[in-house]
Amino acid sequence: MPAPVILAYHAVSDRWRSPLAVSSLALEEQLRFFHRRGYRCLTLAAAEDLRHASALPSKTLVVTFDDGFASVLRALPLLDRYGWPATVFVVSEFASSGRPLEWHGLGGPESPEHERVPLTWDELRCLAERGWEIGSHTASHPLLPRLAVDQALQELVRSREVTQREIGRCRTLAYPFGVADHGVAAIAQSAGYEAACTLRGAQRHDEPMLRPRVRLDSTHRGNRLRLGASSLNRQLRSSRAASIAALTRRRRTWYPADGAY
Numbered sequence: 001m002p003a004p005v006i007l008a009y010h011a012v013s014d015r016w017r018s019p020l021a022v023s024s025l026a027l028e029e030q031l032r033f034f035h036r037r038g039y040r041c042l043t044l045a046a047a048e049d050l051r052h053a054s055a056l057p058s059k060t061l062v063v064t065f066d067d068g069f070a071s072v073l074r075a076l077p078l079l080d081r082y083g084w085p086a087t088v089f090v091v092s093e094f095a096s097s098g099r100p101l102e103w104h105g106l107g108g109p110e111s112p113e114h115e116r117v118p119l120t121w122d123e124l125r126c127l128a129e130r131g132w133e134i135g136s137h138t139a140s141h142p143l144l145p146r147l148a149v150d151q152a153l154q155e156l157v158r159s160r161e162v163t164q165r166e167i168g169r170c171r172t173l174a175y176p177f178g179v180a181d182h183g184v185a186a187i188a189q190s191a192g193y194e195a196a197c198t199l200r201g202a203q204r205h206d207e208p209m210l211r212p213r214v215r216l217d218s219t220h221r222g223n224r225l226r227l228g229a230s231s232l233n234r235q236l237r238s239s240r241a242a243s244i245a246a247l248t249r250r251r252r253t254w255y256p257a258d259g260a261y
Helices: 024-036 044-052 070-080 092-097 121-129 149-167 182-190 222-228 231-237 240-248
Strands: 005-009 040-042 060-067 087-090 133-136 172-174 195-197
Touching: 005 024, 024 070, 024 222, 040 044, 044 060, 044 133, 044 172, 044 195, 060 070, 070 121, 087 092, 087 121, 087 172, 092 121, 092 149, 121 133, 121 149, 133 149, 149 182
Parallel strands: 005 060, 040 060, 060 087, 087 133, 133 172, 172 195
Antiparallel strands: none
């Protein structure tokens, strides 16, 4: 059965020199890359529906944005060019309060406040009306594997309920920091989610509640884009060797310190 290529982005900015930001120019090149190769772009929920029906096209793309940065709106005209939707995973407490996004690894002088403005529910409703999917990124962006079961469940249920109330539905989830294990996946399923995404260098599982993604940023252009988006790269990242290599890799600055990585 074919599997979609699920891309992971965060902010869209031409000035913020952060691994969490992709420039408009790089994003445009990346989308054009997939369009020229005949990919069809779907939301995550739509791709899951076709996958369950064994009707997923062999070249399916899913574009996702984590966190709910307001700068995601800059991606709208680029995706509209091809008639493509995207999926935005929102941290519900920030969408509701309007406070700048802030958690471990996000904040301080290297993350200026104007780059951390969240999408509002009105903006998210407008995106949903244009065919985009609005999913959950929890209520406050904690590292879920560190929480007690009842705390993790509360984060997931609260976010889903708020998103459902504001948007009308909430079927999918992206785990904060891209991290989840089978225990967290089971909690997410019990909270009512139908599919969920991870984001790790080594991604050995491809199950509805542990869907792997490909992270792209402004450095993925030309040959590096072709390599990063290749089926060979995805196969290598799902190998046992990739899991071993991940144990020795330097922790990214936006990950909370934890030996479990």
